[in-house]
Amino acid sequence: MSAQNQIRRKTVRDIAQAKGATPIVCLTAYDAPMAKMMDPFCDLILVGDSVGMVVHGLDSTVGVSMEMMILHGQAVMRGSSQAMVVVDMPFGSYETNPDVAFLNAARIMKETGCQAIKIESGEYAAGAVAHMVERGIPVMAHVGLRPQAVNVDGGFRAKGRSDIERKRVMAEAKAADEAGCFAMVVEGVAEDLAEEITKAVSCPTIGIGASVSCDGQVLVTHDMIGMFDWTPKFVRRYGDVRGEIGRAVEAYAADVRGRRFPGEEETYTMSSNGKTKQSRIAVKKRGG
Numbered sequence: 315m316s317a318q319n320q321i322r323r324k325t326v327r328d329i330a331q332a333k334g335a336t337p338i339v340c341l342t343a344y345d346a347p348m349a350k351m352m353d354p355f356c357d358l359i360l361v362g363d364s365v366g367m368v369v370h371g372l373d374s375t376v377g378v379s380m381e382m383m384i385l386h387g388q389a390v391m392r393g394s395s396q397a398m399v400v401v402d403m404p405f406g407s408y409e410t411n412p413d414v415a416f417l418n419a420a421r422i423m424k425e426t427g428c429q430a431i432k433i434e435s436g437e438y439a440a441g442a443v444a445h446m447v448e449r450g451i452p453v454m455a456h457v458g459l460r461p462q463a464v465n466v467d468g469g470f471r472a473k474g475r476s477d478i479e480r481k482r483v484m485a486e487a488k489a490a491d492e493a494g495c496f497a498m499v500v501e502g503v504a505e506d507l508a509e510e511i512t513k514a515v516s517c518p519t520i521g522i523g524a525s526v527s528c529d530g531q532v533l534v535t536h537d538m539i540g541m542f543d544w545t546p547k548f549v550r551r552y553g554d555v556r557g558e559i560g561r562a563v564e565a566y567a568a569d570v571r572g573r574r575f576p577g578e579e580e581t582y583t584m585s586s587n588g589k590t591k592q593s594r595i596a597v598k599k600r601g602g
């Protein structure tokens with residue numbers, strides 16, 4: 315097998331080449347079975363630190379740890395096979411200086427096998443982006459609304475509603491692009507700013523609440539399948555998984571309380587030849 319063939323997943327090159335050509339499809343995943351279901355349809359799977367909110371019940375992503383990101387990253391890698399997998403670096407793991415960022419990013423890559431990491435990149439982070447890319451770590455940037463800055467902003471607030479803010483977001487985007495990020499998430503900005511950024515940078519922009527003008531889209535999967543109770547305005551619901559789970563659990567509870575579950579077909583019984591009823595059914599189905 316040639317070295318080329320060993321790279322079976324989509325790579326940074328596939329993502330980069332999509333700019334201005336084909337919209338990039340990205341969603342979040344946090345566990346193996348979800349990753350497996352999503353993998354055939356996604357170019358890129360993001361193990362987002364949103365896991366802290368949608369899976370662990372935190373109010374924000376600030377409390378997410380390296381250990382959480384690594385465990386979820388490992389699970390997503392096991393469940394996926396063709397999408398590129400990117401893991402979010404948690405708050406506090408990359409901001410101190412480029413060396414700390416590199417060490418933590420390298421740990422995430424070694425322990426999960428993911429192909430790249432993502433950091434919420436204020437203009438200050440350009441040094442860390444360049445430092446990591448030069449040393450072999452592909453970096454996805456994340457500009458605009460940066461959820462890890464929720465305590466500075468006083469909430470999750472869309473960006474670019476004032477002139478100063480627009481300039482700041484554009485500066486963040488250009489700094490990360492020039493530092494060598496292979497793609498960037500643009501979150502929570504108005505369409506004209508998203509369009510300006512997409513035109514100004516050489517890497518693909520992947521929008522969330524950032525209009526159709528970006529080179530790709532990402533959503534938190536739990537939001538778009540209807541599995542999370544609170545969702546921002548930019549989410550479109552493609553499913554009602556919460557309703558589905560609620561209906562299933564309600565029906566199960568009613569069956570248990572009414573002694574309708576388990577039924578005969580879900581019960582093991584000892585037969586005269588020592589075989590269970592279940593195993594006889596299994597043999598019959600196999601044509602034995």
Ligand SMILES: Nc1nc(=O)c2c([nH]1)NC[C@@H]1CN(c3ccc(C(=O)N[C@@H](CCC(=O)O)C(=O)O)cc3)CN21
Pocket residue numbers: 364367368375459461469470471472473502523534536537542544545546547
């Ligand atoms: N489940 C989930 N989905 C997400 O999309 C998501 C997370 N979690 N966690 C991290 C961030 C936070 N996100 C959000 C959340 C809310 C708004 C929002 O509704 N902003 C309003 C104002 C809200 C306010 O004033 O409090 C806005 O108009 O900017 C935007 C992005 C996106 N990210």
Ligand SMILES: CC(C)C(=O)C(=O)O
Pocket residue numbers: 342360361362363364365402456499501522532533534
């Ligand atoms: C929604 C995306 C961009 C994210 O950063 C996350 O899920 O944590």
Ligand SMILES: [Mg+2]
Pocket residue numbers: 362363364375402461
């Ligand atoms: Mg994130």
